[in-house]
Amino acid sequence: MATIMMRVRQIAGIALYLGLANAQEASWRSPVNVLSRKGLVADQISTIWWFLFSTASLVFLVVITLLLIALFKKGQAVPKGPVQENSSVRPILYLGTGLTIIVLLITAVYTFISMRTLAAPSQKPALTFEIVGKQWWWDVRYEGESISANELHIPSGEPVHFSLHSDNVIHSFWLPDLAGKRDLIPGHPNSLWLQADEPGTYRGSCAEFCGVQHGKMNFTVIAEPRAAFETWLEHARAEANAAVSEEARVGQAIFMQQGCAGCHSIRGTAAQGEIGPELTHLSSRLTLAAANIPNTTGHLAAWIVDSQSIKPGNRMPSQKLSGEDLQFLLSYLMELN
Amino acid sequence: MFRGALIIAGLAVILHIGVILISLERVKAKPPLAMPDTTGRVVSQEASSLLKHYGCGGCHYIPGIAGANGKVGPGLEQFANRAYIAGHLPNTPENLVHWLMNPQRLEPGTAMPTMNLTSTEAKLIAGFLYGYDNDAR
Numbered sequence A: 001m002a003t004i005m006m007r008v009r010q011i012a013g014i015a016l017y018l019g020l021a022n023a024q025e026a027s028w029r030s031p032v033n034v035l036s037r038k039g040l041v042a043d044q045i046s047t048i049w050w051f052l053f054s055t056a057s058l059v060f061l062v063v064i065t066l067l068l069i070a071l072f073k074k075g076q077a078v079p080k081g082p083v084q085e086n087s088s089v090r091p092i093l094y095l096g097t098g099l100t101i102i103v104l105l106i107t108a109v110y111t112f113i114s115m116r117t118l119a120a121p122s123q124k125p126a127l128t129f130e131i132v133g134k135q136w137w138w139d140v141r142y143e144g145e146s147i148s149a150n151e152l153h154i155p156s157g158e159p160v161h162f163s164l165h166s167d168n169v170i171h172s173f174w175l176p177d178l179a180g181k182r183d184l185i186p187g188h189p190n191s192l193w194l195q196a197d198e199p200g201t202y203r204g205s206c207a208e209f210c211g212v213q214h215g216k217m218n219f220t221v222i223a224e225p226r227a228a229f230e231t232w233l234e235h236a237r238a239e240a241n242a243a244v245s246e247e248a249r250v251g252q253a254i255f256m257q258q259g260c261a262g263c264h265s266i267r268g269t270a271a272q273g274e275i276g277p278e279l280t281h282l283s284s285r286l287t288l289a290a291a292n293i294p295n296t297t298g299h300l301a302a303w304i305v306d307s308q309s310i311k312p313g314n315r316m317p318s319q320k321l322s323g324e325d326l327q328f329l330l331s332y333l334m335e336l337n
Numbered sequence B: 001m002f003r004g005a006l007i008i009a010g011l012a013v014i015l016h017i018g019v020i021l022i023s024l025e026r027v028k029a030k031p032p033l034a035m036p037d038t039t040g041r042v043v044s045q046e047a048s049s050l051l052k053h054y055g056c057g058g059c060h061y062i063p064g065i066a067g068a069n070g071k072v073g074p075g076l077e078q079f080a081n082r083a084y085i086a087g088h089l090p091n092t093p094e095n096l097v098h099w100l101m102n103p104q105r106l107e108p109g110t111a112m113p114t115m116n117l118t119s120t121e122a123k124l125i126a127g128f129l130y131g132y133d134n135d136a137r
C-alpha cells in the first residue's frame, strides 16, 4: 500500500513537472520535485496540494458517476419548464448547491489556516541573505556585501530568511524542493523564508520570464550542518588568496588589464566591477554561468573565450585572448579557491 | 443534450487516463546506456560522461555528444582520418593520449588547457575519438 502511494505521488509529481526530470546528472542538476517534503515550507505546500487534489478528484468521480447514471438510467423524461419550479428536481438542486458550498468552505478555511502557518516561521530566522536577481544570474549578498554568485550554503534544520531584490526586471526565486516561488521586483524588496530539513544539494531556478537567457538562470543551494555552514560563510566573506604561482601572478595582471576587472570584482584586489558575478572564491563553486556548466578547467576556458555560444545574448562578451594569456588567466582563476 | 454530456464526460476521462499514461511512460523511461549518434555509432556512457565533465564540447563539435557544439577549436568528427593533431603532431594513439593529458607541454600557448586527465581517462577519450570506444579498456 505504502509503495503504491509512493508510486502515485511520484507519478503525480512528475505529471506536474513533465520535462524537467532528467536522471543521471550531477547533484546540482538532479531533478527537482514540486511535491517534495524536504523542507518545512515545502512540506506544508505539499500537504495542501494533496488535500486539494484528493478533494477535487473525489468531486470529479462523484460528478462523473452521477452523470453516467443519469445518462443511462431509463425513466420518465424530465418535464419541460424552469428547474426551480419542478418539485421532483428541487431536492437535487438544493443538495448540489449545499454540498458545493460546504466543500468550498472546507477547502478555503483549510488553505487559509495552512497559509497562516507558512507566513512566518515559529522561530525567528537567525540568518538573512540578500539575493539580487540579475540578467541572467544571481548575486548572493550577506550584510550588504556580495559573497557569492549562483550558489550559496545554508544551515540545515533551521529557518533561513531571504531578502529578494532586483535592479532590472522581475525575476522569481524558486527552490521547488524547499519552498514556493517569490518574485524579485525592482524597487520593492520581497522576502521569503525556508528551511531545509536535511543536508543536501538543491537546485533552484528563475521562475519569471526575464529575457533571452531566463531559461539558463539557475542556482544551487547547499544545506549542511550548522558548523560546516559557518566555516563556509567565514570563508565566503574572506578576501581572495594572493596569487601564489608565477603563472597565476601573470594571470592576475592580465585579469586587471584585459577588462575582466571592469565587470567582475575579486575582494582583496583592485578588481571592483559590478556588472558580472563576483569571483573571489570562484574555484570553490560547483558551477559556472548560473548553474549551467560544471566548474572545471575546460568549461571555464570555453566560457571565457566563447561565453556567447554557451549562453547566447548573455552580458559577458566572448573574450579575445591569446592562447598563452588564457592559460595564465586560468591558472589565476583556479587559485581563487 | 445526451450526446453532448457523454462526449464531455468521455473527454474528461480520456484526458485523465492520458495524463496518467504519459506520466507512467516518463517514470519508466530511463536514459539509454548508449546512444547511437547521427552516423549510427554507439557512444559508451563512460566516454560520454568524461567528455561532458571536462567540458570538451564547450570548444569542440563532437558528433554523438549532446550539446557538444563548441566552435573555439576544431570539430572532432572522423578524427581517425586526421593526419595531424593540433596541426603538427602525427596523429598516433600515443600522441593523442599525451596531447589530451597535457596539451600545454606539447604545444605551449595553445588555447587548450591542461585539464589533468588521468591516462586511463585520456585513453578512453582517445578510443572514443578513433571510433573504437567499446574496446578501449
Ligand SMILES: [Cu+2]
Binding pocket: A171, A172, A206, A207, A208, A209, A210, A211, A214, A215, A217
Ligand atoms: Cu527569469
